[in-house]
Amino acid sequence: MGEYLVDIKNERLSFFTPAGEVKALNDVSMRLEEGEVLGIVGESGSGKSVTAYSLMGLTAHPGKLIGGSLDFNGHHINDMTEKDMRKIRGNEVSIIFQDPMTSLNPVYTIGNQIREVIMLHTGKNKKEANERAKELLTLVGINEPDKRLKQYPHELSGGMRQRVMIAIALACEPKLLIADEPTTALDVTIQAQILELMMELKDKLGMAIIMITHDLGIVASMCEKIAVMYAGKIVEYGTTDEIFYNPKHEYTKGLLRSIPRLDANEHERLVPIEGTPIDLLNPPKGCPFAPRCANCMKICLREMPPVTEFSDTHYTHCFMNQKAMLEGGNA
């Protein structure tokens, strides 16, 4: 307690839909130190965004936290009222969304939308906030800030709008920046620029970043630690080197096999992961990945695999590793 910026322990979160309880997060734990960059990877619906949103108290209706504890920067999120949460949001923790085209309100100027968050959290007046907004636009690499502040979102390009979103997120110098697939909606050259900008700002401002993405290329270049999520569970967690050079979970291995490599020989084909993700309305008793796993054993269908730790930072939930350990006599 206290030494970590983010400390999520055994988080459980469900969406109570008319069709039944959708178990979006099952026993998710993660820690993040100040200034650290954590990547969360996984396919759509694996719970990446839900985890991050719950940290900001932004869980959408009808989602509900049903277990575990969330601590952030000395705040115990579980017990916080909506009113207290509002003081943190946009101030100590802020977020950049996937689609910059729709994330800004079309009927207000850029300046208005940046000033808003500054005035809300710092108590600056409009003129001071405007100065700060200009500083921020310069910081995120937008030229002619005076002119831009008076423009509306539809007058800017996608990359430009994402820079504005970053400016809004950084307005109050947050301790933690959550980037929810910040580059998915942008074209490739702009993607690289935005990522570079984020890393540059991280070094300058010293904030921690949670990078949510399904692009392994991005995590490899940006993140220090990686959490691989599948069906509302962290199936493998480790440093970037551990995940990329020594993947332990079958799903992680599958993900890595499915990215194109420059050094592969010409006739080598990409190996996709067969099958589709499980239905979170009726999660299986055993390992959620078992139905798609090439090395599935009988026990995988019956029981949830326990944690296997390889180092202080590297762990996974997979019976294959249990088996290897038992056979090696290390358990």
Place this chain on the structure above:
Amino acid sequence: MIKYIIKRLVLAFVTIFTVATLTFFLMNMVPGGPFLSEKAISPKAQAALEAKYGLDKPLFQQYLTYISDAMHGDFGDSLKQRGRTVSSIIATKFPVSARVGGVSIIVALCFGIPLGCIAALNRGKPVDNIISVLSTCGIAVPSFVICTVLMYFLGVHLGWFPTFGLTSWKHYVMPVIALSFYPTAYIMRLMRSSMLDVLGQDYMRTARAKGLSQFVSLFKHALRNAILPVITYVGPMTAYTLTGSFIVEKIFTIPGLGGEFIGSITNRDYTVIMGTTIFLATIMVFMNVIVDIVYKLVDPRIKLK
């Protein structure tokens, strides 16, 4: 902006001219005439009357005469109401309708918009269901039913409000309720659905992520985006409501323009038909220009060309 308004005014003139032309010829195609009543008058007298108002001339010539007079601001005399010009009829009756109508529009907006928002925010809950039922009723129940029910209960049974005339604020209550019932219900529906749409937008999530309170994100970020469909509807609705409703005016005996409009048609009072139609068309076109300008003010993405 100025250029746009001038362009729209020119177009408005063309629209009104077209409406006048169509009305003129359609009106003359309808069998009957202003001087064919049950009480037979001598053919000689009828011929004299027709000659006096120029109705004996060929139709096209009548049309040219009318248009050229109208261009000079002369809409002629009423054929049925002796000694009154069409302009004076409109000038005395329109303010009456406009007062009742104006209050009704304000009432419709004041109830429709908040109730629509409340329904959207409580989607699926009992409040939403109650508001939805109310708005369906408001749209489905015709105004003569509402008038009659109001009159029976509030006017006759309880005796709270007078049932005819328009001399004190009390006289306004029932006609205003009757007139604003439909628009209130319609605005509620529009507001609810567009609010639901806006609440699901990404920028609303951004507003929450900034730490804004629900109140600010609703009033600042949602309302301005959600109000656009309501503005579209309110334009023509205002034109209709201001010029009066035949039914409501007849039932509550209000001397307004709505009654005059329908009365002139059954009487074949050609000049009054033309005058009131052109008047309604003008207000309608004018309201549409205003709607476009308000649109531009609310949503900067809209370009006026």
